[in-house]
Amino acid sequence: MKNKFARKVVFIVLICAMGGMLGGCGWLDNEVKNIKGDLIGNNFTIDFYDHMGSNILTIDGKKVGLEANYTQTQSINAEGQETTNYELSSVVTLTVDGHQIPATGSTIIFTEEGLNKLEDFQLPETIETSGGSVNIVDRNINKIKNVLGTGKVVIVCSQMGVPIAVYGGKTVYWDIPDDLPKTTKLNIDGKALYIHRATYMVLDTNMIK
Numbered sequence: 001m002k003n004k005f006a007r008k009v010v011f012i013v014l015i016c017a018m019g020g021m022l023g024g025c026g027w028l029d030n031e032v033k034n035i036k037g038d039l040i041g042n043n044f045t046i047d048f049y050d051h052m053g054s055n056i057l058t059i060d061g062k063k064v065g066l067e068a069n070y071t072q073t074q075s076i077n078a079e080g081q082e083t084t085n086y087e088l089s090s091v092v093t094l095t096v097d098g099h100q101i102p103a104t105g106s107t108i109i110f111t112e113e114g115l116n117k118l119e120d121f122q123l124p125e126t127i128e129t130s131g132g133s134v135n136i137v138d139r140n141i142n143k144i145k146n147v148l149g150t151g152k153v154v155i156v157c158s159q160m161g162v163p164i165a166v167y168g169g170k171t172v173y174w175d176i177p178d179d180l181p182k183t184t185k186l187n188i189d190g191k192a193l194y195i196h197r198a199t200y201m202v203l204d205t206n207m208i209k
Contacts, residue, residue: 041112041192046096049107049198053162056106064110065095066194068180069102088181092196107158108196109165115191121166123155127207149173151205154186156198167193174202 044064048057069089077083092108094101149171156164169188176184184200186193 041110043113044192045111045113046094047109047111048103049109049158049164051107051158051160053107053158053160053164059096059101061096063095063097065093066110066180066183066196067093067095069093090181092181092183105197107164107198108194109156109198110192110194110196112192115167115188115193118153118166118168121153121168123166124208127203129207149187153203153205153208154188154193154200155203156195156200159197159199161199164198168205172202 041064043060043062046059046061046064047055048059050056069091070086071089073085073087075083075085091102091104094103094108151168151170152172153166153168154172155166158164167186167188169191171187171189173187174184175186180194180196183194183196186195186202
């Protein structure tokens with residue numbers, strides 16, 4: 001497994017070297033951070049929002065963790081025997097400087113120190129695009145672009161669709177962690193952004209110029 005991961009890293013580094021003109025490698029920045037610990041970053045601002053997008057609480061923490069919780073369920077198999085299963089719960093547990101905070105339902109945005117919102121951003125009502133080739137080809141090209149990290153704008157809204165915040169960067173990589181329910185992780189110019197229980201869009205910067 002380690003050798004497989006090492007080969008993957010070497011392959012990605014070579015891709016990043018060839019794609020240096022894009023200003024960095026989002027995947028590599030993300031994986032380097034993943035070596036450091038739980039919810040990765042130096043310091044985080046943690047903002048909690050209700051369904052309508054009102055900021056109900058802000059916490060600043062130097063050591064921040066976010067982990068999933070599992071629930072135990074019982075079921076009967078085809079032979080009539082009782083079996084124990086485990087399902088991912090919607091409850092997440094935050095650890096902030098040693099303090100435990102179980103949470104569910106709220107939209108939570110974890111912003112690493114140094115990553116700022118884009119102020120006075122105006123999303124156009126209509127976006128006209130052109131170009132591209134065949135969808136299957138474009139999809140694979142976009143996967144490579146995501147590994148490298150490209151210029152993107154991230155528009156975060158509440159669960160009811162009310163705009164909350166806009167972020168952007170020249171090198172943006174996104175990923176959906178397997179073990180965190182309803183959470184997306186982004187790496188924006190080397191800074192981490194976690195979005196939990198929110199609606200959002202990630203747009204190519206050149207789409208809205």
